Amino acid sequence: MYKTIVNPETGRKVNVNGKIGQRVRNNYKAQLGGGPSGGKTEPAVTTKKEEKKKKTLKDTINALKAAERGLKAATAKEKEAVELHETYKDRVAKLEAKLAAVEKERKDLLEKERQRLKE
Numbered sequence: 001m002y003k004t005i006v007n008p009e010t011g012r013k014v015n016v017n018g019k020i021g022q023r024v025r026n027n028y029k030a031q032l033g034g035g036p037s038g039g040k041t042e043p044a045v046t047t048k049k050e051e052k053k054k055k056t057l058k059d060t061i062n063a064l065k066a067a068e069r070g071l072k073a074a075t076a077k078e079k080e081a082v083e084l085h086e087t088y089k090d091r092v093a094k095l096e097a098k099l100a101a102v103e104k105e106r107k108d109l110l111e112k113e114r115q116r117l118k119e
Contacts, residue, residue, distance in 0.1 A: 019047060 004013040007024050014021045 002016060005016050005021050005024050005028075006012070007014050007020060014024065016022070016025060
């Protein structure tokens with residue numbers, strides 16, 4: 001019987017009777033469908049370090065999902081702000097055109113008044 005098995009995650013040799021060795025062996029059995037239970041094996045043994053790593057990854061995933069939701073909300077607000085800016089930009093352009101027309105009319109009236117006063 002072998003005393004060590006290669007852990008495919010790290011490439012290191014581990015004792016087949018240790019926790020990690022048992023987990024590796026069970027994973028191999030599950031993939032190959034071997035063992036006395038016809039492919040059904042005990043759940044893989046996880047260490048506290050692995051559990052902590054899983055929790056950290058889950059927390060990171062949740063934080064990224066929350067950031068993504070925040071980004072989507074910010075993008076929607078930014079889109080709304082751009083649309084509002086375009087609306088006000090159009091309004092300002094129309095008001096400037098009206099102002100230019102009123103200014104021209106005022107100048108025309110002043111010129112007419114000067115002409116009238118000269119006569």
